[in-house]
Each structure stands twice: as C-alpha cells, then as structure tokens.
Amino acid sequence: MNERNQNLFAVLRAGFPDDLERVAIETEQGLAYRWRDLERASAMIANLLASLELPPGARIAVHTDKSVEALLLYLASLRAGCVYLPLNNAYQKAELEYFIADAEPSVVVCASRSFSWLSKLAFQRGVGHVFTLDDDRSGSLLQRAAQHSDRHEAVERRDADLAAILYTSGTTGRSKGAMLSHGNLSSNALALQRYWDWRPDDVLIHALPIFHVHGLFVASHGALVNGSTMLWLDKFEPRAVLERLPRATVFMGVPTLYVRLLQEPALTREACAHMRLFVSGSAPLMIETFRDWQQRCGHAILERYGMSETVMLTSNPCRPEDGERLGGTVGRPLPGVQVRLAVQGGAATLAAGEIGGVEVRGPNVFAGYWRMPEKTAEEFTADGWFKTGDVGRFDANGVLTIVGRSKDLIISGGYNVYPAEVEGYLNELVGVAESAVVGVPHPDFGEAVVAVVVPKEGATLDAAALVAALRGRIAGFKLPKRLFVVNELPRNAMGKVQKSLLREQHKASFAA
Numbered sequence: 001m002n003e004r005n006q007n008l009f010a011v012l013r014a015g016f017p018d019d020l021e022r023v024a025i026e027t028e029q030g031l032a033y034r035w036r037d038l039e040r041a042s043a044m045i046a047n048l049l050a051s052l053e054l055p056p057g058a059r060i061a062v063h064t065d066k067s068v069e070a071l072l073l074y075l076a077s078l079r080a081g082c083v084y085l086p087l088n089n090a091y092q093k094a095e096l097e098y099f100i101a102d103a104e105p106s107v108v109v110c111a112s113r114s115f116s117w118l119s120k121l122a123f124q125r126g127v128g129h130v131f132t133l134d135d136d137r138s139g140s141l142l143q144r145a146a147q148h149s150d151r152h153e154a155v156e157r158r159d160a161d162l163a164a165i166l167y168t169s170g171t172t173g174r175s176k177g178a179m180l181s182h183g184n185l186s187s188n189a190l191a192l193q194r195y196w197d198w199r200p201d202d203v204l205i206h207a208l209p210i211f212h213v214h215g216l217f218v219a220s221h222g223a224l225v226n227g228s229t230m231l232w233l234d235k236f237e238p239r240a241v242l243e244r245l246p247r248a249t250v251f252m253g254v255p256t257l258y259v260r261l262l263q264e265p266a267l268t269r270e271a272c273a274h275m276r277l278f279v280s281g282s283a284p285l286m287i288e289t290f291r292d293w294q295q296r297c298g299h300a301i302l303e304r305y306g307m308s309e310t311v312m313l314t315s316n317p318c319r320p321e322d323g324e325r326l327g328g329t330v331g332r333p334l335p336g337v338q339v340r341l342a343v344q345g346g347a348a349t350l351a352a353g354e355i356g357g358v359e360v361r362g363p364n365v366f367a368g369y370w371r372m373p374e375k376t377a378e379e380f381t382a383d384g385w386f387k388t389g390d391v392g393r394f395d396a397n398g399v400l401t402i403v404g405r406s407k408d409l410i411i412s413g414g415y416n417v418y419p420a421e422v423e424g425y426l427n428e429l430v431g432v433a434e435s436a437v438v439g440v441p442h443p444d445f446g447e448a449v450v451a452v453v454v455p456k457e458g459a460t461l462d463a464a465a466l467v468a469a470l471r472g473r474i475a476g477f478k479l480p481k482r483l484f485v486v487n488e489l490p491r492n493a494m495g496k497v498q499k500s501l502l503r504e505q506h507k508a509s510f511a512a
C-alpha cells in the first residue's frame, strides 16, 4: 500500500505545471524563476554531482544562507540520488566539526565567507569536494554546474532509499542524524497536498529557513508538488510578508512569526482577504495567538504537529467538511499515519482525555538515526512504533492536544535547543563547576533559554562574560537569553537537578 518506489524528485516534478514558462518562484530582488529554470538548473547541478563519481549514498552537506539556488541544490541532490544534509546557517565551527565528522559527507557546500575554515575542516576529515554558494547566485558550485548539460534523468530510487539526513540534537548532547527516505518524504508531501486541499492557483509565501523540515519539506514540497508559485523571502520580515498577502493564498510559519505579524497595525481582515490558509507548526501555538489572529484576520490558523524523524503526523482540518480547526490542538493523524498514546510500563488503552506518550507508525516514519542502531532501537517500541517524546491526550473525537514533552527540549522561535548540549559548552568554560539550562516562557520566542551556573570554588563568574564566551562557539539561538550565577543547584534526594524548580523560579524572567 502507498508504495511509489520513485525518486522524490520525480514525484515533485510530476506536479510541475504543463506550462513550464510560468513563474515558479519570485524573489525579493524581483527575480522570477520559471518552472523550466528549476528543471534545467537542478539538472545542471545534478550532472555536476554525477560527474564527481561519488560513492553510493554520498552525503551532500550544505551550510549556506537561504537562496533559491540552495533549493535547486536540494532538488539536484535528490535527482542525483545523493543524500541531502542541510545545516542551520547559525551553526558555528564546533557544531560543524561534529556534523562533518559524524556524517562523513563527500561534498560540502558553504557560503564563501565560511570557506577558509570550513574547507580546512572538511579536507582534514576526508571530504573530497568543497564548493561555495552565496545568496547572490555566485560561488564555485554554480560556476562548475554551468559547464554541465541542463538535461538529467533522475536516478532510480525506491521508497526505502535515503533522501536526506536531518540532525536533531540529542538528549545527551550528541546530535542524531534522522535518516529520511524518498518514501517518507513523498508519502508526506502527497498526504499534505490532499489534506490541505492545495489548488492549482495557490501562491505560497515562503518565509522560513530551508535547513529544517518546516521550510524545506512542508513548505517547499507543498508548492512544488502542486505546481504553485512561491513568493520567496530570504529571511522572515513581517512587512515583507504583509506586502505579499494580497497576492498569496498560503502562508506557513512557526508561532513566533504569527506573534510578530500581529504586532503590525497593517495586519487586518482586508489585508488577508485573498488568503486561503495560514499554517502553524514546529512549536505550540498559544491559544491567545490563535484567537487574536482569528479576530484580526478572520482566519483560524491551521496548527499541525511534526518532527524531524516523522515529518508531519497530525493536522487540524483544512476543508470545513473535515471539521473545525480547534485552537490549542494539533488535530487528527494525517491519512495513512497512525498515532497512539502509551502509558509508561504498559500497553493499556487510554480513555479520551487521559494523558500518554505520543507514538507514531506509518510511511512517514524515518529509517533510524545515522550510525546509531542502539539509539534507534531505544526510540522504537517492540511492536514498531516510534516514541516521539511528546506527551498528549486525545478528545472523544480523536483530536490530539500536545500537553508537554517527556524529552528535555527547549523550542525557541521554532528552533530546538537541547539543554544538555548548552550545559556541556558552559561546563567547559573557565571557573564553571556545573550548570543547568531550562526553557522559560517568552512572549516572542515561545520559550527562551535560561542558564543557571555554579562557580568552581574560589572562582568569580560574570554572567555577561559567560554568555560572551559562548558566542561564536554555538549557534546564536542556543545562547542563554539570561544567565544566573548561584552557589548551588537545587537537587532531589537522588542528587538529580530539579529543573522544574528552576523553571518555576525563573518563569517570569521575560514576562510581557
């Protein structure tokens, strides 16, 4: 059932319009890429990749700014049968060192400003090829690709073959590469195309980064597989979104984007009159945001729920006949996806309203963590369900609400921050005995990173200096927005740090 055994590129390509001269992507700089341009430019890059004679399953690691060409590189990687490995452009050297050592890519593509240090690091690790790609269509990748044919037959791929690896930070500090197959991604793209009722004349405002699931898969696949035009923003900027609303029909964002848009007086019912669908995900959408949006714009935001390991799992309905969009909930499992709740230590069936760990099974569920068979096995139940680490409850109609997380994860502005990773970096700093990192409510980012640090005996620590020492070592979004120096951390009788106490103590740090 559901088997296509096709290269994901072929699935997306089948959605391109018959008229390839139509505009596929329009940029802020006023460039218009036709569907034919996507077809030809991605063929040229795919031919370049093919000419490198890479080993089967070669990883293409990409650490660039957002650009249409970066999306073309992704399509080229699919066409050439390589495994795409997108890396957040906020990641710093220490983070990249780990990803390159762990993933052993054959090719690294980076912004030219990072070339000197990143190429050195890559060549030391045995990477064969390092190209540059900038957001102004310059760099060695495109120069080299220009020497290749603009025709390319997508390499045959079966559902189980790997298409991408997405690193999601690990609870013990070590990042895990979630291996996503052509089948995982195409089944999800097609399920969303139907469930969200994509129409031939839809126009998507693409304002999300393209190195994570939301922007790269959910948004880009949605437009590509439907042959819809994208209004492309290199970076989210509320006014740029507002300007485009009258020509668009679909917008996707993390909750922070909706919070920031609501601060714009020009966001009105009239401004949204042409819009069909607003989608939110990657972090919980506050009920206040859902209600304010409905009141101001006359639209109920459609909230959906996903993970790097599973792409999209559940969604509120799009069509009225599928039901009402309920704020505070993440809707029902998508067609073809099974979601159940488990109680610790047993397979008891939960009644409506009872809380359990969210588990998932379906064609969307990843193949496992890159070179971590034990970790993979731990995250699946004996009967083959993936344990998401989220905690939820179903209502009597099968609508899911996420009530919390059993994993120690902070989601700040849609980006995941694993406390253990930040604590690891803090503990390496001179004079630090130990630290604890927690997430507390934040009016803009949803949650913000807060660190509590204990000095070594005799050491004097300065909060600002500690944050400054971390800057440049880890991605900016992982930096503590507040750091407190204390004499000791609260511990329970077992000696475990009581993070709930710290969260409680600092919960009003960013009160609006």
Ligand code: MCA
Residues within 6 Å of the ligand: 208, 209, 212, 213, 214, 215, 235, 236, 254, 256, 257, 281, 282, 283, 305, 306, 307, 308, 311, 412, 413, 414, 415, 445, 475, 476, 477, 478
């Ligand atoms: C930037 N900064 C942040 C964040 N982003 N701090 C905390 N959390 C953040 N998310 C910091 C920077 O380090 C910098 O700090 C300062 O804010 C300004 O940086 P800038 O880049 O100008 O920030 P921004 O443009 O305001 O960015 C905020 C943003 C961005 C637009 C909300 O974070 C964003 O695009 N988030 C979307 C993330 C996303 O796509 N997630 C999907 C994951 P300083 O001033 O100290 O240097 S996919 C997923 O989760 C699953 C599968 C799913 O379900 O979708």
Ligand code: AMP
Residues within 6 Å of the ligand: 168, 213, 280, 281, 282, 283, 284, 285, 303, 304, 305, 306, 307, 308, 309, 330, 388, 389, 390, 402, 405, 411, 416
């Ligand atoms: P990632 O590992 O970056 O893919 O992040 C996945 C996590 O984001 C999930 O396990 C959830 O904890 C969270 N998440 C995504 N969408 C939602 C949502 N709509 N509501 C609550 N949490 C969400």
